Amino acid sequence: MSGISKPLLTVLNGGNPGVRPIWLMRQAGRYLPEYRALRAAKGGFLDMAYDPEAAAEITLQPIRRFGFDGAILFSDILVIPHALGQDLTFVAGEGPRLTPPLVDSDLRALEAVSGRLQPIYRTVEKVAAALPAQTTFLGFAGSPWTVATYMVAGQGSREQAEARRYAYRDPQAFQAIIDAISGMTVDYLSGQVRAGVEAVQLFDSWAGSLSPEQFERWVVVPTAAIVAAFKARHPNVPVIGFPKGAGGKLAAYARETGVDAIGLDETVDPLWAARELPATLPVQGNLDPLALIAGGNALEKAARHIISAFEDRPHVFNLGHGILPDTPINHVEALLRIVRA
Numbered sequence: 001m002s003g004i005s006k007p008l009l010t011v012l013n014g015g016n017p018g019v020r021p022i023w024l025m026r027q028a029g030r031y032l033p034e035y036r037a038l039r040a041a042k043g044g045f046l047d048m049a050y051d052p053e054a055a056a057e058i059t060l061q062p063i064r065r066f067g068f069d070g071a072i073l074f075s076d077i078l079v080i081p082h083a084l085g086q087d088l089t090f091v092a093g094e095g096p097r098l099t100p101p102l103v104d105s106d107l108r109a110l111e112a113v114s115g116r117l118q119p120i121y122r123t124v125e126k127v128a129a130a131l132p133a134q135t136t137f138l139g140f141a142g143s144p145w146t147v148a149t150y151m152v153a154g155q156g157s158r159e160q161a162e163a164r165r166y167a168y169r170d171p172q173a174f175q176a177i178i179d180a181i182s183g184m185t186v187d188y189l190s191g192q193v194r195a196g197v198e199a200v201q202l203f204d205s206w207a208g209s210l211s212p213e214q215f216e217r218w219v220v221v222p223t224a225a226i227v228a229a230f231k232a233r234h235p236n237v238p239v240i241g242f243p244k245g246a247g248g249k250l251a252a253y254a255r256e257t258g259v260d261a262i263g264l265d266e267t268v269d270p271l272w273a274a275r276e277l278p279a280t281l282p283v284q285g286n287l288d289p290l291a292l293i294a295g296g297n298a299l300e301k302a303a304r305h306i307i308s309a310f311e312d313r314p315h316v317f318n319l320g321h322g323i324l325p326d327t328p329i330n331h332v333e334a335l336l337r338i339v340r341a
């Protein structure tokens, strides 16, 4: 132990640091003028994510400005499909494109290009060398289900219908896609740890679109397998699971996946979560990003409700999903004052 306390890491390990740590999903992003300036100079999102100098700088921007307890690596969940051999581009105003989409192409035709992840490990090394001692460095990956929805459709898709249909039509082929993502994800998270991250989060942005049986098969089982494989290599590195939209299925996810902490989206009632989730399980969340945009009394009331519901358990304050680009900087400052009061 270094003797320097990291409140976020302490909470993720189930301890009580005496203060409530806070970071915000997508805290390195477009609501920051310094991010927009760098992006205008550097070009596209993906160019920046693969440029260790730029990505490290962007990761550090919100730490310098706000002193958050956690720094999240600036990257994206779609680097895994890219490393598995799909082409990845971001079309302005339309979002990501992955080619060929697996809905009409065989996974076996892809050739993995794992070297595509190397610049990201360089970014991690740069950030780890520059972070303040009390800041916890978070790595991440998308969960296999969410990543598969993009690999199958080749882009974002309404209600993830292409992937859900594919999974019913050909569960064996879909399983092969999930397995390919899972294997690469364990290596990727492990590479991030070796380069310097101290905890990791699995983002399952579309966990909410599955029926209970499909949720068990495509979210719970693969997540448990990733956690087990990751823990075999890094037993002391906490894993945060964030199954967005899982609702009533959160309790099963918490019990069965082996994650060390669970992220809650803003649709979850904090009082329900405090009651229904295992008492020692650290929770993270779950302010509505729109309450942060609203500011004032609405923000204060919503934040205090969450803080009081989680008074008696390890809690990391966060949003229920990513911070929105039109969020006023002074509202973020107000939130920090509330949480740290």
Ligand SMILES: Cc1c2[nH]c(c1CCC(=O)O)Cc1[nH]c(c(CCC(=O)O)c1C)Cc1[nH]c(c(CCC(=O)O)c1C)Cc1[nH]c(c(C)c1CCC(=O)O)C2
Pocket: 024, 025, 026, 027, 028, 029, 030, 031, 045, 072, 073, 074, 075, 076, 077, 078, 090, 095, 096, 140, 156, 203, 205, 322, 325
């Ligand atoms: C489809 C998808 C993507 N990315 C993601 C999804 C799944 C759906 C969701 O959860 O919203 C998820 C995502 N994106 C990012 C993370 C990492 C976590 C974090 O930063 O807290 C995660 C989990 C970083 C990011 N990903 C992106 C940013 C840039 C900054 C910002 O949007 O403010 C960050 C921090 C950019 C991105 N990345 C993607 C899009 C469509 C965009 C916006 C287009 C663009 O900016 O050109 C692909």
